[in-house]
Amino acid sequence: MQTKLINAFTAGTLALLTLGCQTSKGQATSQEIPSLKNTFKNDFLIGTALNAQQIEEKDPKAAALVPKQFNAATPENIMKAEVIHPQWNTYDFDLADKLIAYGKKNNIKINGHTLIWHSQMPAFARRIQDVDSFRTFFTNHINTVAKRFSGKIFSWDVVNEALNEDGTMRQSPFQQKLGNDFVTEAFRLAQAASPNTELYYNDYNNEQPAKRAGCIALIKKIQAAGVRIDGVGIQGHWHVGRIPLKDIEESILQYAALGLKVMITELDIEVLPRNFQGADVNQRMASSPSLNPYTNGLPDSVQQQLASDYEALFGLFLKHKDKITRVTFWGVNDGQSWLNDWPVRGRTNYPLLFDRQFKPKPAFYKVIATQTKS
């Protein structure tokens, strides 16, 4: 009870401090709110996914907030193969170069995302039938892209989402054409092309026991081949009220025991219903407002649950701060989140710490308070 009172006091004090910093018009500015990156500076990096608009600083509110709150960034889409390597012999580094410059200017570490992923592959690569040509695409892609940013980028998600939920290898074009060893081979090529860059494997649900076991086997295979892997990313796309804390903790421990850095790489907490399946969701959406219940704002009870879920997660991350090197949110604010358009388009979701006006939500203050408590 006493702890709870202290916690409530700490959170309340922070909120008051923030309110105390309001302008004469009564609006807190991003300068006056606590900073995530400063609050956790002795614990782990705090990252965000950036979209093209944010990289080009076209949105003044995001441009003001991002450097104050984050010291790491992952491009949400612009370094994926379909953007950066649109044709066999054509690469487009324009936005990626801008991201590198943005990171340098703002002292933000850039994590490249991602060299090898079955999704968002360029159309030409999806059409390749013969194995030799596909292997040439695979090799050229890693060599060219990793070499281009060698010495400029902090880290790469070398391979993304190579596993099925049961821990077996996903039947992706890479797996089907190159066999299971494509993962080790990707790391080998990345290491040669970018020797001073940290190299990670990244996946979702890899905190779940079966997929985690497959992930551990995959990592051990890379290590056994004498190929460097520096870290593993647990994406962290979770659902409100259902955060698998025990599985996450077990995973942090087991991955760290392999000698790897552990990162939470795409954190968000979805609040909308997922109790549907199949391809008819968009059709049903039109006649079913129940799939999009919070268009006029998030009810307080859900807001509080979201805040306490984030609080529990950051409490766990701090407990294992010696093993966790970065926590990255998948987006800056709720309006930008991919979860507004997936698995149903055009919904109003609330998965992040900043609302659509870039104002910190109750979850933000709970997250900040976990550090002051620790």
Ligand code: G3I
């Ligand atoms: O850029 C086009 C635009 O020209 C077009 O008008 C519009 C019409 O749909 O689509 C736009 O592209 C969209 C793109 O995001 C940029 O907004 C794609 O349709 C859409 O599929 C794509 O979604 C991205 C998704 O990866 C693709 O699988 C999300 O933004 C991005 O957040 C998401 O990120 C992934 C991580 O890379 C890996 N882990 C899972 C995570 C969430 O799915």
